[in-house]
Amino acid sequence: MTKSEIVAAVADKANLTRKDAEIAVEAFLDCIAEGLANNEKVVLSGFGTFEVRERVERTGRNPRTGETITIPGQKTPAFKAGKVLKDAVKN
Numbered sequence: 001m002t003k004s005e006i007v008a009a010v011a012d013k014a015n016l017t018r019k020d021a022e023i024a025v026e027a028f029l030d031c032i033a034e035g036l037a038n039n040e041k042v043v044l045s046g047f048g049t050f051e052v053r054e055r056v057e058r059t060g061r062n063p064r065t066g067e068t069i070t071i072p073g074q075k076t077p078a079f080k081a082g083k084v085l086k087d088a089v090k091n
Helices: 003-013 018-037 083-090
Strands: 042-044 048-055 058-061 068-071 074-081
Touching: 003 018, 018 042, 018 048, 074 083
Parallel strands: none
Antiparallel strands: 042 048, 048 074, 058 068
16 A cells, blocks of 8 residues: 555545645654654554664675675664554454
8 A cells, every 4th residue: 555545545534635634644654753753652552653773783794795894783663563453464
């Protein structure tokens, strides 16, 4: 499902115009991104949790040259599905 399909589905389910639904979806996604940028957990009860996880620095190998390189640590967004979402996918 693409972003435009989500906008269309939101417009249909909420009786909104496509433009209003697009504004709502954009605002929702912006709120999640802002929360993660501030190192906050974003919890949607029953659906899941978005959080920032820290990846540690590690060593790797350049496949072309075989040279050992250091891959720097970084922050990365992560999602953990909630029970309601897991159950919906199972059925």
